[in-house]
Amino acid sequence: MITFEGVTKRYPDGTVAVDDLSLQAPTGAITVFVGPSGCGKTTSLRMINRMIDATSGRILLDDQDVRAIDPPTLRRGIGYVIQQAGLFPHRKIVDNVATVPYLLGWDKKKARARAMELLELVGLDSKLAGRYPFQLSGGQQQRVGVARALAADPPVLLMDEPFSAVDPIVRASLQEELLHLQSELHKTIVFVTHDIDEAIKLGDAVAVLRVGGRLAQMADPATLLSEPADDFVREFLGKDRGIRRLSFVPATGIRLGSVPADLELDEDTRPLGWRSDGGLLPYGTFNPERDSLRAALDAALLSPNGTAIAVDGDGRAIGVATRDVLDEALARHGTRPEKRVPDPDREVPASDPRRAES
Amino acid sequence: MNDEPLVRWDWIARNWDNGGPSAIRTLLESHVVMALLPVVFGLLIALPLGVACARWRRLYQPTAGLMNVVYSLPSLVLFSIFLSFTGLTQSTVIIPLTLFTLAILIPAVVDGLGSVPEHVRQSAVAMGFRPLRRLLQVELPVAVPVVLGGLRVATVSSISLVSVGALIGQGGLGNLFIDGWQRQFPTPIVVGIVLIVLFAILSDGLLVLAQRLLTPWSRARRSAA
Ligand SMILES: Nc1ncnc2c1ncn2[C@@H]1O[C@H](COP(=O)(O)OP(=O)(O)OP(=O)(O)O)[C@@H](O)[C@H]1O
Ligand SMILES: [Mg+2]
Numbered sequence: 001m002i003t004f005e006g007v008t009k010r011y012p013d014g015t016v017a018v019d020d021l022s023l024q025a026p027t028g029a030i031t032v033f034v035g036p037s038g039c040g041k042t043t044s045l046r047m048i049n050r051m052i053d054a055t056s057g058r059i060l061l062d063d064q065d066v067r068a069i070d071p072p073t074l075r076r077g078i079g080y081v082i083q084q085a086g087l088f089p090h091r092k093i094v095d096n097v098a099t100v101p102y103l104l105g106w107d108k109k110k111a112r113a114r115a116m117e118l119l120e121l122v123g124l125d126s127k128l129a130g131r132y133p134f135q136l137s138g139g140q141q142q143r144v145g146v147a148r149a150l151a152a153d154p155p156v157l158l159m160d161e162p163f164s165a166v167d168p169i170v171r172a173s174l175q176e177e178l179l180h181l182q183s184e185l186h187k188t189i190v191f192v193t194h195d196i197d198e199a200i201k202l203g204d205a206v207a208v209l210r211v212g213g214r215l216a217q218m219a220d221p222a223t224l225l226s227e228p229a230d231d232f233v234r235e236f237l238g239k240d241r242g243i244r245r246l247s248f249v250p251a252t253g254i255r256l257g258s259v260p261a262d263l264e265l266d267e268d269t270r271p272l273g274w275r276s277d278g279g280l281l282p283y284g285t286f287n288p289e290r291d292s293l294r295a296a297l298d299a300a301l302l303s304p305n306g307t308a309i310a311v312d313g314d315g316r317a318i319g320v321a322t323r324d325v326l327d328e329a330l331a332r333h334g335t336r337p338e339k340r341v342p343d344p345d346r347e348v349p350a351s352d353p354r355r356a357e358s
Numbered sequence: 359m360n361d362e363p364l365v366r367w368d369w370i371a372r373n374w375d376n377g378g379p380s381a382i383r384t385l386l387e388s389h390v391v392m393a394l395l396p397v398v399f400g401l402l403i404a405l406p407l408g409v410a411c412a413r414w415r416r417l418y419q420p421t422a423g424l425m426n427v428v429y430s431l432p433s434l435v436l437f438s439i440f441l442s443f444t445g446l447t448q449s450t451v452i453i454p455l456t457l458f459t460l461a462i463l464i465p466a467v468v469d470g471l472g473s474v475p476e477h478v479r480q481s482a483v484a485m486g487f488r489p490l491r492r493l494l495q496v497e498l499p500v501a502v503p504v505v506l507g508g509l510r511v512a513t514v515s516s517i518s519l520v521s522v523g524a525l526i527g528q529g530g531l532g533n534l535f536i537d538g539w540q541r542q543f544p545t546p547i548v549v550g551i552v553l554i555v556l557f558a559i560l561s562d563g564l565l566v567l568a569q570r571l572l573t574p575w576s577r578a579r580r581s582a583a
Contacts, residue, residue, distance in 0.1 A: 049484060051480070051483055051484060071486075072486040072487065072488050073486070074486075075483070075484055075485065075486035076485070076486035080481065080484035080485065082477055082480065082481060082484075083477075084475075084477040085477075085481075086477040086478055086480060086481025086484075087478075087481075088478060088481075088482070088496055088500070089475075089478065089500060089575050089576075090496075090499045090500055090502075090573065090575050090576075099485050100485055100486065103485065103486050103487065103491075132574070132575040133575075134575065148485075158484075
């Protein structure tokens with residue numbers, strides 16, 4: 001767990017970048033710092049690994065004040081990923097990834113073997129190992145940045161807008177992979193972004209900061225969307241809060257009806273379309289085990305008759321949710337979401353409904 | 359030099375290795391020594407000084423100013439100044455040329471370190487490099503292309519400036535020019551020019567080769583850009 005206790009950072013020119021910040025980033029969870037440009041996200045992050053020292057207040061790593069630890073030693077135990085990846089241009093990919101193991105004095109063979117493992121873990125072809133950073137695409141470089149940060153298996157990972165320099169499609173896949181990695185590795189991650197959608201997609205807890213470095217609200221994404229603390233947070237969250245919040249409601253609770261006769265199925269009972277006089281009509285499906293209420297609603301909107309088809313992992317129809325049933329589910333979740341305050345020892349559930357999105 | 363041919367090959371053959379101090383081969387050897395030692399010394403001095411100037415920026419202005427004054431002095435003036443200390447020896451050429459080299463290499467080292475992208479430096483800090491190791495393993499290696507660029511300029515200009523030393527009797531191949539002018543005999547002049555140019559081209563070529571071998575990552579980056 002990372003604890004900020006009344007942390008203030010005043011730069012020599014008088015700028016107060018962070019003002020009396022107190023919060024906790026729970027062990028094994030992703031805590032996102034989000035806020036407009038200049039609100040002190042990077043400053044807050046860098047105070048954790050002492051690239052910047054706080055003017056007052058304390059930052060505790062578990063129970064130890066980071067100020068009590070020699071900075072290079074502290075940093076070797078904390079992975080760090082930045083926007084431009086910050087790869088060393090003169091080192092091959094494998095050696096870039098092995099940077100911290102080398103610093104820790106591992107022998108070269110072991111460090112490189114570890115680096116190869118990590119390249120595989122982040123989904124990079126092992127033949128890229130011998131290349132130089134400029135020979136990789138932006139998305140690949142960013143993956144190498146993540147692999148490098150993880151090389152010595154640090155319990156804590158700091159990420160400063162790691163995906164904001166790549167295009168939206170690559171960004172989405174990097175986000176998915178981070179969630180996937182996290183479901184296996186359970187690192188304590190502090191992730192900085194100015195993109196609220198990214199914060200909501202990745203965060204177990206989201207800390208919204210306002211300019212001047214003050215904490216506006218810290219909550220889990222569903223609570224943030226349904227109960228923004230003030231106008232600043234509400235405005236920052238943007239439109240469609242209601243519908244976006246449904247991403248956090250699993251579709252498991254939806255009462256399914258039996259598959260109606262006018263749904264055409266193939267021999268494996270996979271849906272083909274709704275029968276009508278003019279041929280088959282389009283349909284939408286959701287997987288109640290994996291998807292969110294938002295996905296179920298979306299599936300209903302795709303069908304002309306407003307009925308969403310529930311399918312299993314193999315795409316076989318297992319039931320349907322009519323509009324009435326969905327309305328019922330919405331009514332149950334529309335007003336107050338269940339609180340999902342991150343528990344320090346909680347593991348991210350493998351079937352996190354966010355994962356099935358996009 | 360009317361009906362004199364431009365090059366008399368028999369003179370070259372006789373004087374290539376005549377055993378005396380005016381043998382072309384001897385002159386070439388001393389030219390190589392007097393041209394390259396200043397570059398080696400210059401690099402050895404410029405590295406720590408350049409690192410210090412990059413680290414403490416306020417050192418840089420006065421250092422660069424002083425170096426520019428030195429560089430603006432005609433080489434002959436510098437040679438004459440040192441003549442009174444070191445006499446008619448090779449040092450009288452080597453020391454001033456070392457100063458000239460410094461005037462090129464200190465800025466090259468400072469610019470080279472300045473060419474290290476800030477995010478690369480920051481991520482080295484964040485990975486847990488201590489300052490000395492960061493300098494040796496990240497910053498200086500990334501600065502190599504810029505430093506080597508400076509080294510090429512310094513080497514070629516050092517090779518050409520040695521000739522001026524002929525005026526104090528220590529000019530390596532430059533002595534051939536004086537010899538040729540005094541005797542109105544073109545062959546030594548041509549031999550001097552050709553050897554100096556060849557030497558410069560060869561040295562520069564070796565440096566380019568070194569650059570390719572040392573910084574495969576930078577050559578490729580340029581061709582990709
Ligand atoms: N070295 C510095 N000296 C003085 N002021 C600084 C320094 N670094 C940052 N600041 C100021 O502190 C404030 C917070 O900066 P910080 O980089 O933490 O913001 P940020 O939230 O990361 O912004 P962005 O989203 O643009 O990256 C800004 O007003 C910035 O101008
Ligand atoms: Mg920032």
